[in-house]
Amino acid sequence: MKKLILLGIFLSLASLLQAQPLQLAHLFSDHMVLQQQTSAPVWGWGAPGKTVTVRTSWNGATVRTKVADDGFWRVNVATGAAGGPYRLIVRCGSETLAVEDVALGEVWVCSGQSNMEMPMRGFGFQEIEGFRENLLEAGEYASRIRLFDVKSDTTHVVQADVANGWEPTVPSVYCKTSAVAYLFAKRITRNLGVPVGIIVNAWGGSRIEPWMTMESVENAGIPAEELARIKELHEIAGLWPNGVATCWNGRVAPVAGYAARGFLWYQGCSNLGQACYDKLQAAMVKLWREAWGQGDLPFIYALLAPHDYGNADGRQRPAFVETQMHVQELVPNCYAVCLETLGAKHTIHPNRKQEVADMMALRALSAAYGQDPGVVIDYPTPRSIEYLDDGRVKILFNNVWSNLQSIENRTITGFELAGEDRVFHLAEAEVDWDGQSVYVRCPDVPHPVAVRYSYRNLMDTNLKTSYGIPAPPFRSDDWPL
Helix, strand or coil: CHHHHHHHHHHHHHHHHHCCCCEECCCCCCCCEEECCCEEEEEEECCCCCEEEEEECCCCEEEEEECCCCCEEEEEEECCCCEEEEEEEEEECCEEEEEEEEEEEEEEEEEECHHHHCECCCECCECCCCHHHHHHHHHHHCCCEEEEECCCCCCCCCCCCCCCCCEECCHHHHHHCEHHHHHHHHHHHHHHCCCEEEEEEECCCCCCHHHCCHHHHHCCCCCHHHHHHHHHHHHHHCCCCCCCCHHHHHHHCCCCCCCCCEEEEECCHHHCCCCCHHHHHHHHHHHHHHHHCCCCCCEEEECCCCCCCCCCCCCHHHHHHHHHHHHHHHCCCEEEECCCCCCCCCCCCCCCHHHHHHHHHHHHHHHCCCCCCCCCCCCCEEEEEEECCCCCEEEEEECCCCCECCCCCCEECCEEEECCCCCEEECEEEECCCCCEEEEECCCCCCCCEEEECCCCCCCCCCEECCCCECCCEECCCCCC
């Protein structure tokens, strides 16, 4: 009897698989953008053993494959130069699916927590600078900027698909689109003259661990006690995006492999104070690149902006930013953008998202598209620190060429000096006429032995190049914070 029951179950499952209708993953929907000039995967489901044919109107090519025993199928289609609108036709027996208004262009995956999620219309009591101007231009860019907004839930089980579709960014869609992603895409389409697709996959308040598999966390090389703490947090987190892999399972795995040019990442607030964050982020980048299978795709990420985080004079944010910066040394083709002059006391969400997008776009145009910006777009960092006999400190910077601050704004805020007593005092600073050095002095510290810049959670800082690239926090000492 038991054998008959099992046989019945098997036959029922087989019958269901054979009857499975032809489907495309939701990523392949009307208005989609496929990465230009590549071999782009297309996948879906159907009846096992049947032949699936995919035809692309941009080149008239046809590719075929057999549906696997589990009902899954996948092909790769060659894409040409940017353009559209095109059609993609999928056939299996008597079944036909047509994807309309397909554009070939540039695709970027934009992920993180609330600062990436924050839409152009803003959050409650938190606006986006330039919202109205961009809204009035949204119609012009609607077909050139297209959105796939991942809204699937978190889960402990790896999902095969997400329930959504591509949308042209008409004004009503523009309003709900990630500000950083949209403004980035606008810069890219204006520079390259091609359609841009943005896959926005962000969850407010999420830590980095939910965007990774447990295996990648375990192999990140973090201290054993920190790994134990992460696993403990995972056990009590449930499906809230603090549990390991919950965002990966429901939101990343289903879209992994969709042909793209690179990644944008804006996250960190929920991991503030985690000394091993650099190792975790490096492991996440490795995981994502392997999942996409397109080599070392550019990974561009934002450093944590100033905010009081409960204590404006606290030091945990700049220390964490230094940890974030270290990722670039661990991972090739990985680039940080500095937001040190964009912070705010009353919100953790800076409203000048255009500046964030601009710095990401500059880096993308250079790293992904080989454009020479004609200027240095790396952020300034100290090259040498000299303690002078007159009590001043001279700091010579890298990544500047006579352009550290403009001639109208040579007075710098955000520096501190300390003597042998290790007590820091706010200091006066001015850019030298060489445009590469800053002189720092403080009457309360006649014999300084240490200097810090922007080394508080929130303070008045303004050091940047004349091209608008801020300098990140730094310190010359290694004293306990």
